[in-house]
Amino acid sequence: MTSNLKAPFTLSRRDLLGIEGLSAGEITGLLDLAEEFVVLNRQVEKKRATLRGRTQINLFFEASTRTQSSFELAGKRLGADVMNMAVGNSSLKKGETLIDTAATLNAMHPDLLIVRHSASGAVELLARKVDCAVINAGDGAHEHPTQALLDALTIRRNKGRIQGLTVAICGDITHSRVARSNILLLHALGAQVRVVAPPTLLPRDIERFGVEVHHDMRRGLEDVDIVMMLRLQRERMNGSFVPSVKEYFHFWGLDEAKLRYAKPDALVMHPGPMNRGVEIDSAVADGAQSLIREQVEMGVAVRMAVLDALSRTLPGNLPNA
Amino acid sequence: MHDSRSPSPRPVLLAGGRVLDPSRDLDIKADLLIADGIIKDNASGLSSEGLPDGTEIVDCRHRVVVPGLVDMRAFIGEPGAEHRETLASASQAAAAGGVTTIICQPDTDPIIDDPAIVDFVKRRARDTAIVHVHPMAALTKGMEGREMTEIGLLSAAGAVAFTDANHSIPSAQVLRRALTYAREFNALIVHHTEDADLTGAGVMNEGELASRLGLAGIPRAAETIVFERDVRLAAMTRGRYHAASLTCPDSLDVLRRAKEAGLAVTASASINHLTLNERDVVGYRTFFKVAPPLRDEDDRRALVSALAEGLIDVVVSDHNPQDVEVKRLPFSEAAFGAIGLETMLAAGLRLVNDGSLDLMTLIRAMSTRPAELLGLPAGTLRPGRSADIAVIAPDEAWLLDAAQLKSRCRNTPFDEARFEGRVVRTLVSGRTVYEYV
Numbered sequence: 232m233t234s235n236l237k238a239p240f241t242l243s244r245r246d247l248l249g250i251e252g253l254s255a256g257e258i259t260g261l262l263d264l265a266e267e268f269v270v271l272n273r274q275v276e277k278k279r280a281t282l283r284g285r286t287q288i289n290l291f292f293e294a295s296t297r298t299q300s301s302f303e304l305a306g307k308r309l310g311a312d313v314m315n316m317a318v319g320n321s322s323l324k325k326g327e328t329l330i331d332t333a334a335t336l337n338a339m340h341p342d343l344l345i346v347r348h349s350a351s352g353a354v355e356l357l358a359r360k361v362d363c364a365v366i367n368a369g370d371g372a373h374e375h376p377t378q379a380l381l382d383a384l385t386i387r388r389n390k391g392r393i394q395g396l397t398v399a400i401c402g403d404i405t406h407s408r409v410a411r412s413n414i415l416l417l418h419a420l421g422a423q424v425r426v427v428a429p430p431t432l433l434p435r436d437i438e439r440f441g442v443e444v445h446h447d448m449r450r451g452l453e454d455v456d457i458v459m460m461l462r463l464q465r466e467r468m469n470g471s472f473v474p475s476v477k478e479y480f481h482f483w484g485l486d487e488a489k490l491r492y493a494k495p496d497a498l499v500m501h502p503g504p505m506n507r508g509v510e511i512d513s514a515v516a517d518g519a520q521s522l523i524r525e526q527v528e529m530g531v532a533v534r535m536a537v538l539d540a541l542s543r544t545l546p547g548n549l550p551n552a
Numbered sequence: 553m554h555d556s557r558s559p560s561p562r563p564v565l566l567a568g569g570r571v572l573d574p575s576r577d578l579d580i581k582a583d584l585l586i587a588d589g590i591i592k593d594n595a596s597g598l599s600s601e602g603l604p605d606g607t608e609i610v611d612c613r614h615r616v617v618v619p620g621l622v623d624m625r626a627f628i629g630e631p632g633a634e635h636r637e638t639l640a641s642a643s644q645a646a647a648a649g650g651v652t653t654i655i656c657q658p659d660t661d662p663i664i665d666d667p668a669i670v671d672f673v674k675r676r677a678r679d680t681a682i683v684h685v686h687p688m689a690a691l692t693k694g695m696e697g698r699e700m701t702e703i704g705l706l707s708a709a710g711a712v713a714f715t716d717a718n719h720s721i722p723s724a725q726v727l728r729r730a731l732t733y734a735r736e737f738n739a740l741i742v743h744h745t746e747d748a749d750l751t752g753a754g755v756m757n758e759g760e761l762a763s764r765l766g767l768a769g770i771p772r773a774a775e776t777i778v779f780e781r782d783v784r785l786a787a788m789t790r791g792r793y794h795a796a797s798l799t800c801p802d803s804l805d806v807l808r809r810a811k812e813a814g815l816a817v818t819a820s821a822s823i824n825h826l827t828l829n830e831r832d833v834v835g836y837r838t839f840f841k842v843a844p845p846l847r848d849e850d851d852r853r854a855l856v857s858a859l860a861e862g863l864i865d866v867v868v869s870d871h872n873p874q875d876v877e878v879k880r881l882p883f884s885e886a887a888f889g890a891i892g893l894e895t896m897l898a899a900g901l902r903l904v905n906d907g908s909l910d911l912m913t914l915i916r917a918m919s920t921r922p923a924e925l926l927g928l929p930a931g932t933l934r935p936g937r938s939a940d941i942a943v944i945a946p947d948e949a950w951l952l953d954a955a956q957l958k959s960r961c962r963n964t965p966f967d968e969a970r971f972e973g974r975v976v977r978t979l980v981s982g983r984t985v986y987e988y989v
Contacts, residue, residue, distance in 0.1 A: 330880050350882030351766035352836030371884065373766030408766060434763035435771075 240264045240536075241543040246358045246365040249374035250415040258419055262384050265529070265536035269388075272308070272532055281539055282311035285342040289315045290332075291368070292348040297503055297527070298368050298378075302345045305534035309542075311343065329353060333360035342545055343538060346370075351408075364541045372406050378502055379412035381533040383420065385526050386457055389498055394421035399451050399493070400442075401427040402461030402483065402510050403472075405434045409502045410461060414440050427451030429483060431472045432463075448483055452492040460485050460501045460511050468509070476509050486512040490520065498522050561983040563587035563604040566943065569612030573619060574916035575932035584617055586939040589982035593935055610977065612943060618915045619931050620652025620683075620940035620978060624742075624820060624922040625796060625868035626893055627717070628654070628685075629960075630676060631669075632661025637873040637960050639673070642893060643681035644958040647986035649894040650942030650975035651869070653684040653923070653930050658695070659717035665690035665701045667709035674710050682985040683978075684940070686712040686928065691730055691741060697721045700730045707737045712926045715742035715796065718843060718888075720778055722748065724785060731791030740925060742794045743782055745803070746844060750774035755884050757830045757845045765836070767883060770845050772800040779803050783810045786817050794925065795819035797870060799844050801854040808863055818925060819863075821855050822870035823896040826903060828852070828965055838879045838886035839965050842870065859917060860909040865925065867917040869896040873961035890965045894957055899966060901946070901973035911946075939982035946973045 240260045250258075271277055287306040291299050299315060306313040316336075327335075329348070336344065337360065344365045346354045351371030358365035369375040387393055398417055404410045404426050417424050418441060425443040426433065438444050445451030452458060463479065473479045480486075485499065499511075499521045507513045516523060566584040571594055573579075583598035584591060585607075603609075623646065629636035639656075646654050656673065658664035664673060664687050677685035689711035693699045703714060714734065721727045721743065734741055751774045756762050758769025779795055783806055786793040798804065798819050810817035824842050829849045832840040840846060858864045872889025879886050892899075900914050923931030930940050954967040978986040 328877065328881060348882065350884045352884075353882035355836060356880075356882055371766050371882075411764070411766060435758050435769055436760035436763055439760040440764070 239543055240540055242540045243544070245541070245544065247376055247537055247541060248355050248358060248365065248367045250376045250379050250412045250419070251374065253419065255419050258380070258383070258416060261380055261533070261536050261540060262387060264540060265380070265384050265532040268532040268535040269529070272528070277308050278310060279308060280310045282306065282309040282542055285311045285542060285545070286340065287311040287313045287343040287345065287538070288336060288339070288341045289313065289345045290318065290336065290347070291316070292318050293369070295347060295369070298347065301527070301530040302368060302534050304531050305538055306343070309535055309538055311538070329357055330360050333357045337361040337363070343542065364545060366537060366541070369408055371408065372411070373408050374412045375408040376412050377530070377534055377537060378409050379416040380537070381526060381529040382413055382459065382500060382502070383416055384529045384533055385500065385522050386498075388529075389522060390456060393417065396456040397423040397425065397454065398457040398459060399425045399427050399455040400459045400461065401448065401451065401485065403432045403463050403467065404428050404437065404461070405432050406464065406467070407461050413459065414442060425451055425455065427483070429473055448489045449492045452489060455493045456497055458485060458490065458493055458497055458499045460499065462502065462504065462506060463510050480509055484508070484510055484512060485515050487514055487518070490515055500526060502526070560588055563607040564979070564982065564984070565598060565603060565607050565609045566612045566617050566941070567609055569615040569617040569943065571617045571933060572912060572915060573933040574912055574920040575619070575934060577912070578933070579912060584933065584941070586941070586979065586982045589939055591933055591935050591937055591939050594933060610943070614945065614947065615976065616911065616944040616946055617933070618942050618944060619919045619933050620942050620980065621650050621897060621918045622653040622655070622922040622926070622928065622930050623651045623869045623871065623893060623896065624655045624866050624926070625822070626654050626656055626871035627659065627873070627889070628656045629873065630660065631672065635960070636875060638680070639677045639685055640680040641958065641960045642871070643683045643685065645891070645893040646683045647978045647980070648958050648975065650897045650944065650978050651683060651893055652940035652942070652978060652980045653686065653928060654893070655712060655922070655926065656685055656687050657717045658688055658690040658715065663690050663695055664688070664711070665693050665695070667702065667705045670706055670709040670711050683980050684930070686710065686926070688713045688715050688742065690714070691716050692721065692726065695719050697723060697726060700726070700733060703730070703734050703739050704737050707739055712928065713740040713742050713794070716744065718744050720744050720746045720748060724781060727782065728785050728789060731785055731789040731793060735789065735791050738792065740792045740794055742796050744796045745775050745779040745782060745798070747774040747778050750777070753884070755841060755845070756833055757847050759830070759848065761830050761834070765834070772802060772847065775799060775844055776802040776806060780806050783815065783817055786810065786815050787813065790816065792816040793818075797822045797825065797844055797868065798864070799825045799847050799855065800851045804854060804858045804863060811863070818865040820866040820868045821859060821864045822868050823892055823899050824870060824890055824965060825852065826855055826859065826867065827899045832965065833883070836883040838881065838883055839890060839963050839967070841883060841886055841888055842872075842890050843888040856903055856908045860913060862913070865917065866922045867896070867900060867914070869893050873959055874963045875961050879963050889963065891957070891959045891961055891963055894959065895952065895964060895966050897942070897944070898971040898974055901971065905972050939979055941979040942975050943977040944973060945976045948972070948974045948976070950974055
């Protein structure tokens with residue numbers, strides 16, 4: 232790779248807690264760096280020594296096979312020692328507070344802490360109590376920055392740009408940290424964002440985020456470049472937010488008929504795991520316009536980029552080493 | 553109180569201050585002579601006349617002498633949660649804030665829903681507290697919202713009003729009967745107006761900010777719907793009703809109509825909602841997590857205007873001590889509540905200093921009006937009345953240091969806040985219980 236010839240990209244911050252506060256330059260820098268890791272990940276020899284000697288702890292208070300394994304692989308490919316904390320089996324859930332947990336982990340001198348928690352703001356709270364770099368792997372309904380970055384990388388590789396595209400984010404916006412991070416990132420890079428959902432799944436004052444609000448899928452998808460579907464949690468399907476799975480799929484599930492309202496070359500994304508037949512039809516999920524598998528691949532590359540960029544500013548590392 | 557423990561204090565002359573007494577619409581420069589625990593006289597030039605032997609003369613030039621505050625809504629952990637606050641520690645905090653009467657809430661453990669517990673609290677307060685303490689009793693047994701408490705017996709035991717504290721009573725029928733029955737005893741019913749279903753898992757004001765922070769919101773309608781229902785019940789029953797803490801213009805409109813219709817409906821606003829707004833929670837700062845939630849700046853301004861015009865009757869501290877274990881948590885998991893006894897006057901003076909209201913209005917809402925509503929002989933500087941007094945240095949600038957607070961818990965939303973004006977002396981029944989040096 233050519234990166235040895237120029238100064239490595241760094242983030243001028245210790246933690247990545249959200250897309251909020253990232254500049255367009257920082258986002259683009261991360262995406263450019265991730266491109267290099269996409270190449271690396273497709274080679275037989277996938278390992279780097281960037282994080283050799285570093286300890287990465289994956290602390291997932293909320294189970295997530297996909298994101299956790301993506302971070303694990305990213306750390307290992309960069310040479311870090313990676314430990315997964317199985318929160319469910321430990322004292323962490325038995326009355327120990329988040330701050331106690333932070334103090335305990337901090338005493339183990341990790342360099343990178345990857346945290347997922349069901350409460351908005353919990354990762355920021357934990358980050359204030361530790362000395363290492365913290366990456367938010369999803370906090371409540373607040374942010375999921377690496378998901379937004381991997382979505383952006385996927386879009387950019389397929390469309391060549393983000394600027395000027397129209398992206399429709401569809402489904403349970405209210406409870407979605409993916410939606411929030413994506414809205415922030417897509418706006419930062421100059422895309423138009425629409426949200427499409429039944430009114431019960433739209434957060435209050437969502438229009439003040441600068442998005443176009445639609446309740447009707449057909450109108451919402453009209454002439455869009457990207458359709459981003461969101462997962463609908465099972466407990467919200469039966470009368471509390473929408474009447475039934477059947478009705479939800481009928482009006483808001485993405486099938487081929489609805490997808491035809493988008494641009495002919497529109498692409499379909501989903502952060503996973505999918506509920507086939509609830510928010511997305513299998514024919515679309517597995518169809519020619521789907522980028523869903525590529526998103527998973529980009530996930531590893533983007534997380535390597537984030538780990539790499541943050542590690543450059545860790546103590547003991549010279550920024551240009 | 554302490555009268556039983558020590559001889560009555562030496563006479564005091566508060567000399568040369570601005571004496572402000574909302575109970576008489578009085579705002580004059582005068583001396584105030586206090587002896588035997590009561591206000592003996594107030595006029596100018598008292599110092600030149602024959603003062604009682606041993607009178608302590610306190611120079612009150614550049615000071616404002618006001619009736620001690622009556623805080624109508626404070627949670628104290630005694631009995632049952634003494635780690636949060638005791639009657640003694642709450643009274644120390646109150647004295648430092650110019651509060652001479654605390655009305656404590658019944659959501660203790662056990663709940664104050666039995667005359668014996670009213671009696672216990674009063675005796676504990678007499679023995680340990682340095683300010684007056686009067687309990688409110690629960691309106692329903694166990695605060696379960698189903699069966700009314702012994703309103704008559706509890707009143708006789710010394711409960712000054714009836715409330716289910718932070719619980720709203722879901723049943724209109726229960727509240728209707730309670731309002732009807734309470735009339736017989738002229739008892740005041742204080743109600744927390746919140747629809748529990750609409751509030752749901754909400755933790756802050758519903759709106760753009762909550763949406764951005766990814767926090768579940770509490771809509772204003774959760775308050776107004778219940779308050780509107782309550783006003784109709786007050787009209788049906790002609791009972792005496794007081795809304796515990798209103799926060800938004802829609803509720804204020806309902807209040808205005810109720811008053812115009814001549815109903816016995818009154819309302820409080822908390823000092824938090826008058827001086828803070830939802831922007832303060834940015835950064836997931838749990839010390840700003842209160843119930844009802846802080847609203848936006850337009851709501852705050854509307855509330856201040858309502859206070860200035862007298863629509864809002866009472867300002868409360870809504871003092872709610874919470875220890876760090878329940879506050880240093882993710883925002884959605886942290887406890888609601890902020891302490892306020894010691895800061896309510898200083899925070900209220902911000903509204904006077906920025907020209908939103910005059911000092912007379914503020915002191916009326918923090919002292920005279922709550923005393924009237926509760927039927928307490930407080931909130932006045934009238935000669936012959938108990939000498940419960942706060943002396944304020946209105947120009948004193950200071951920075952709040954939470955570590956210096958007297959409350960057992962430090963969950964103040966005003967840590968490191970700049971204030972202008974502070975309490976420099978507090979007297980309860982003629983005895984100086986706090987002095988700033």
